[in-house]
Amino acid sequence: MTEPRWLTAQERRAWLALLSVNTLLPAALDAHLTSLNRLSLFDYDVLAMLSEAEGRMLPMKELAARTSASLSRLSHVVTKLQARGWIDRQPSPDDARVTTAHLTDAGWETIVELAPDHVERVRQLIFDALDGDDVQRLAEIGEKIVSRLESDSWIFRDPARTAIAESAGVANAGAHDGGVAP
DSSP: OOOOOOOOHHHHHHHHHHHHHHHHHHHHHHHHHHHHHSOOHHHHHHHHHHHHSGGGEEEHHHHHHHTTOOHHHHHHHHHHHHHTTSEEEEEOSSOTTSEEEEEOHHHHHHHHHHHHHHHHHHHHHTGGGOOHHHHHHHHHHHHHHHHHHOTTOGGGGOHHHHHHHHHTTOTTTTOOSSSOOO
């Protein structure tokens, strides 16, 4: 039997910090959004992903990937957001067998209204405590971990990520070859 690979003191410190961020940050962001508009962090994430998509629509399967949700959880939330008039479902213009979620004008207005406060809260909780090098390392570390969890994650094919990397002079920024593009 192989001996367990116990964490070193530094690894344990990093693990506990990551675990705490994973627990505390979503709860803090969720509470803030709920206080603004009775909207959960997951609801906001669904609206935000649609707001960034071409034509403000995505196939449900792609939206599930971008929100790290099961199709059943996403379907439940989309139904709730439909009742608020923020999303509608339509057959895909490319394939009628595929259902797309579409951000309505009311949904767009909601995300436009909430985004400044949400981004400010993200800045307060995360980025105000970091310098530019910290942000770069956080992105690199996060991407390395994501690549272990889901090597074909949508973040590795995100056009915004590719554009940022290309403007910084990084070749093949959108490609994913098992490693993480800088």
